Amino acid sequence: xxxxxxxxxxxxxxxxxxxxxxxxxxxxxxxxxxxxxxxxxxxxxxxxxxxxxxxxxxxxxxxxxxxxxxxxxxxxxxxxxxxxxxxxxxxxxxxxxxxxxxxxxxxxxxxxxxxxxxxxxxxxxxxxxxxxxxxxxxxxxxxxxxxxxxxxxxxxxxxxxxxxxxxxxxxxxxxxxxxxxxxxxxxxxxxxxxxxxxxxxxxxxxxxxxxxxxxxxxxxxxxxxxxxxxxxxxxxxxxxxxxxxxxxxxxxxxxxxxxxxxxxxxxxxxxxxxxxxxxxxxxxxxxxxxxxxxxxxxxxxxxxxxxxxxxxxxxxxxxxxxxxxxxxxxxxxxxxxxxxxxxxxxxxxxxxxxxxxxxxxxxxxxxxxxxxxxxxxxxxxxxxxxxxxxxxxxxxxxxxxxxxxxxxxxxxxxxxxxxxxxxxxxxxxxxxxxxx
Numbered sequence: 524x525x526x527x528x529x530x531x532x533x534x535x536x537x538x539x540x541x542x543x544x545x546x547x548x549x550x551x552x553x554x555x556x557x558x559x560x561x562x563x564x565x566x567x568x569x570x571x572x573x574x575x576x577x578x579x580x581x582x583x584x585x586x587x588x589x590x591x592x593x594x595x596x597x598x599x600x601x602x603x604x605x606x607x608x609x610x611x612x613x614x615x616x617x618x619x620x621x622x623x624x625x626x627x628x629x630x631x632x633x634x635x636x637x638x639x640x641x642x643x644x645x646x647x648x649x650x651x652x653x654x655x656x657x658x659x660x661x662x663x664x665x666x667x668x669x670x671x672x673x674x675x676x677x678x679x680x681x682x683x684x685x686x687x688x689x690x691x692x693x694x695x696x697x698x699x700x701x702x703x704x705x706x707x708x709x710x711x712x713x714x715x716x717x718x719x720x721x722x723x724x725x726x727x728x729x730x731x732x733x734x735x736x737x738x739x740x741x742x743x744x745x746x747x748x749x750x751x752x753x754x755x756x757x758x759x760x761x762x763x764x765x766x767x768x769x770x771x772x773x774x775x776x777x778x779x780x781x782x783x784x785x786x787x788x789x790x791x792x793x794x795x796x797x798x799x800x801x802x803x804x805x806x807x808x809x810x811x812x813x814x815x816x817x818x819x820x821x822x823x824x825x826x827x828x829x830x831x832x833x834x835x836x837x838x839x840x841x842x843x844x845x846x847x848x849x850x851x852x853x854x855x856x857x858x859x860x861x862x863x864x865x866x867x868x869x870x871x872x873x874x875x876x877x878x879x880x881x882x883x884x885x886x887x888x889x890x891x892x893x894x895x896x897x898x899x900x901x902x903x904x905x906x907x908x909x910x911x912x913x914x915x916x917x918x919x920x921x922x923x924x925x926x927x928x929x930x931x932x933x934x935x936x937x938x939x940x941x942x943x944x945x946x947x948x949x950x951x952x953x954x955x956x957x958x959x
Contacts, residue, residue, distance in 0.1 A: 545759075550766040551682045554751060558674050561756040568663075568670040575663040579656040585649035589641040596826065598632045608633035611822040613831040636821040636829065644838070645813040651804035658797035665790035668959065672786065674754065676954040681751055683943050683950075686769035688744045690939040695737040698932040702730045705924065708915065722921040729925050733932075771893070771942055774949040781876050784958040791871055795864045802857040808850055811842035879955050886948040889941065896934070896941040903927070903934040 559565065599605055605628035609615050612633065618624065643649065706726045712718045748763040783789070817836040821829035843850075910927040913919035 545761045547761050547763055548766050549751075549763045551678065554682055554755065555675060555678045557755040557757070558678050559671060562674055562754055563756055565667075565670055565674060568667040572660070572663040572667045575656075575660040579653070579660045582649065582653035582656045585643055585646050585653055588643075590639070592636070592638045594634065594636045594827070596632070596634045598630060600628055600630050602626060602628055604633075605629075605631040608822075608824075611635070611820070611831060611833070612824055613822075614824075632824050634823050634826055634828065636827075637818055638820075639818040640816065642815040642817075643812070644815055645811075647810055648804045648807035651800045651807055655797045655800035655804060658793045658800060662790040662793035662797065665786045665793065665959075669785075669787040669790065672954065672957055676950055677754065679950040680947055681747065681754060682765060683769065683946055685744070685747045685751065685763060686765045686767075687939055687943045688740065688747045689765065690769050691740040691936060692737065692744060694932055694935045694939070695733060695740050698928065699730070699733045699737055701928060702726065702733050705911075705914075705928065706730055709921065712917075717917060718921065725921055725925060729928070769939060769942055769946075772946045772949065774946070774953050780956075781879050782956065782958050783872070785875075785955075786957075786959050788872065788875065789959070791864075791868050795861070795868050798857065798861040798864045802854070802861045805850065805854040805857045808843075808853075811840055813838065813840050815839075875955070879952075882948065882952045882955055886945070886952055889945040889948045893941045893945050896938045900931075900934045900938045903931045907931045 597604070597608070599608065602625060606615075606619070606625065608631050609619060706723070706729075709718055709723050709726045713720065713723050745762055749760050751763055752758070752760045783792070815836075815838045817834065819834045820832060822831045822833075823829055907927040907930075910919050910924050914921070914924045
């Protein structure tokens with residue numbers, strides 16, 4: 524009796540805690556929409572795509588010019604600099620060729636405004652780097668898409684878990700109510716002398732077990748609700764209640780065969796393409812580069828003035844013949860990275876085919892278990908009905924009745940668990956076979 528009082532107090536405290544939390548009715552569609560809008564993992568994948576896009580935009584430098592502007596001011600008595608500054612300003616006179624002035628010039632100040640343009644003409648390694656960046660950007664776009672698909676599947680699973688958790692609470696509430704009714708009946712019969720104290724104690728133990736299980740089931744509802752809040756990036760952590768009940772679903776799966784057109788597999792293929800282009804770029808770095816350049820220059824002995832001007836236009840063919848072993852090592856590294864990427868792609872294909880076969884078997888097994896668990900539930904319910912009636916008439920042992928109650932509750936939980944597994948297997952198969 525003392526244990527029952529303590530448990531009632533603890534249960535009441537737990538109930539108050541649950542009631543203190545706001546319970547919100549929510550549909551699967553609402554959860555899916557909030558997850559797509561607010562989930563941090565999806566936002567991270569979007570930013571990763573933006574990073575890859577920015578890297579690709581940087582490769583436009585292989586086509587576009589590099590333009591710089593500067594304004595420089597100097598004061599010098601350096602013979603060469605002084606003569607050159609006057610020459611640029613266009614103020615040289617015959618007197619400036621005096622050897623004494625050439626060797627010991629007066630202080631000269633010079634202000635130069637220079638606009639420089641560098642235009643790449645032939646840069647083969649840059650072209651392949653751009654190709655690699657494009658493939659990486661497209662791979663990140665597909666990765667972002669697969670992340671959204673994964674969390675859509677995760678919403679399906681988490682929402683079904685919430686439905687299952689509420690079913691567990693409902694089953695155990697009924698089981699507690701039935702066990703309390705049995706306990707009352709047993710206590711009455713004990714007072715009449717038809718039962719022994721040991722039989723009543725056995726039923727009290729059963730009531731306590733069911734109460735413990737019910738408390739765990741209520742905690743499971745809160746845990747599942749918290750996970751939904753985490754998926755939706757909602758820190759309120761309220762208790763959610765599904766707007767529809769757990770039932771057998773039929774999810775349409777277009778194809779049961781493996782397809783390499785899946786977004787994650789296409790992303791891996793594009794990643795391999797990017798590594799291949801990067802390796803080609805490292806090989807092209809051994810070839811010469813051709814760039815054009817030009818500058819327009821303004822000179823004066825006063826700040827921000829331009830009494831003289833001039834320009835330079837030209838082209839440069841440059842060839843890094845040898846840079847130690849840096850380029851050789853970089854080419855070897857990118858080649859190894861490419862080969863590793865090919866092996867990872869093949870391994871991922873094999874693993875994906877294995878997962879698909881397992882999912883197909885899981886769906887078949889879940890369908891078979893669903894039929895058997897439904898039959899077992901009907902049998903256990905009928906057995907409980909018969910034993911309850913016989914117990915009321917004094918024709919059934921207490922232990923047999925308790926066993927029937929326990930079995931019926933277990934079969935209910937197994938039945939709902941099997942529904943969850945069947946629906947989950949369909950959703951997982953749809954996720955594995957989803958193509959773009």
